[in-house]
Amino acid sequence: MSSVIDLHSHSTISDGLLTPFELVQRATAQGVRVLALTDHDDVAGLDEARAAATGAGIALVDGVEISASWNKRSVHIVGLRINPAYEPLRDGLAAIRAGRSERAMRIAAELEKIGILGSLEGAYAYAANPGIISRTHFARFLVAKGIVKDTRTVFKKYLVKGKPGYVEHRWADFANAIGWIRASGGIAVLAHPGRYDLGRTNLDSLIADFKEVGGEAIEVVTGNHTAEQFIQFANYAREFNLLASCGSDFHGVGESYRDLGRLPALPSGCKPVWHNWPEMSPELAEHVGRKSEAPSAARV
Numbered sequence: 001m002s003s004v005i006d007l008h009s010h011s012t013i014s015d016g017l018l019t020p021f022e023l024v025q026r027a028t029a030q031g032v033r034v035l036a037l038t039d040h041d042d043v044a045g046l047d048e049a050r051a052a053a054t055g056a057g058i059a060l061v062d063g064v065e066i067s068a069s070w071n072k073r074s075v076h077i078v079g080l081r082i083n084p085a086y087e088p089l090r091d092g093l094a095a096i097r098a099g100r101s102e103r104a105m106r107i108a109a110e111l112e113k114i115g116i117l118g119s120l121e122g123a124y125a126y127a128a129n130p131g132i133i134s135r136t137h138f139a140r141f142l143v144a145k146g147i148v149k150d151t152r153t154v155f156k157k158y159l160v161k162g163k164p165g166y167v168e169h170r171w172a173d174f175a176n177a178i179g180w181i182r183a184s185g186g187i188a189v190l191a192h193p194g195r196y197d198l199g200r201t202n203l204d205s206l207i208a209d210f211k212e213v214g215g216e217a218i219e220v221v222t223g224n225h226t227a228e229q230f231i232q233f234a235n236y237a238r239e240f241n242l243l244a245s246c247g248s249d250f251h252g253v254g255e256s257y258r259d260l261g262r263l264p265a266l267p268s269g270c271k272p273v274w275h276n277w278p279e280m281s282p283e284l285a286e287h288v289g290r291k292s293e294a295p296s297a298a299r300v
């Protein structure tokens with residue numbers, strides 16, 4: 001299964017394991033021809049990624065994944081074809097990063113209460129960009145310490161609601177995050193809607209609110225969704241008249257459900273978010289999903 005387009009990925013600028021250069025190299029080797037780098041709350045990797053993409057002969061889509069709060073829940077908004085120089089976007093992202101640093105101290109204090117010492121310094125040791133400190137970096141520290149066997153298990157036993165090391169946090173305002181993306185010239189995409197653990201009613205209201213404040217697309221095919229969810233969110237896209245996106249959400253080998261460019265085609269009836277992009281030549285568009293098989297279980 002291979003896909004020439006992958007619109008969600010992370011580098012060492014946020015919580016990925018590859019530098020922007022290495023990420024582009026890997027994507028190219030995997031057959032990706034249009035790649036979006038969508039680091040959490042930072043656009044600092046885009047220049048390096050763009051230069052690497054030019055060298056490799058593939059297209060780089062300027063992206064970001066903004067952490068936002070919707071009704072006290074954390075949700076992620078991917079911005080595609082943004083202008084990374086747009087000041088209100090940059091200012092908004094800087095404020096989120098400052099909030100991350102403050103949250104990290106609270107996470108470390110919580111872990112200290114159960115006898116895990118030194119996690120703040122420990123987490124920062126895994127953060128190539130100290131501006132973005134995330135739970136992923138704490139997870140890597142906990143694994144390296146031998147406290148948990150792998151990062152996936154960390155997100156079951158620690159750092160999540162009801163477990164040690166979890167803290168509430170206020171991210172960017174939902175409507176503002178979408179507004180910055182749009183005002184910069186980008187498209188706002190609701191990331192992995194199947195991952196928020198919402199019931200039908202809340203999911204409907206999240207998607208309705210998203211659309212109401214200017215959201216234009218949702219991720220249908222993502223490394224975070226099961227095959228059933230590909231279909232479920234293709235139906236949402238149609239029902240709410242939203243464009244459909246696809247991306248691996250690749251963070252690194254061993255840390256992601258899907259590798260770069262290893263995604264099935266969008267289910268039929270979806271209007272792709274790239275339908276009018278110059279990056280997607282008609283020749284490339286025709287190849288989207290051509291080698292795909294029927295979707296199989298995503299969480300392997």
Ligand code: AMP
Nearest residue numbers: 015040067133134135136151152155251
């Ligand atoms: P943060 O933005 O600091 O709250 O960290 C969230 C990040 O943790 C996500 O972007 C993922 O990279 C990672 N993450 C969250 N849940 C899981 C999970 N169940 N398994 C692996 N990684 C996860």
Ligand code: MN
Nearest residue numbers: 010015136251
């Ligand atoms: Mn992440």
Ligand code: MN
Nearest residue numbers: 065076191192
């Ligand atoms: Mn996300």
Ligand code: MN
Nearest residue numbers: 008010065249
């Ligand atoms: Mn992501």
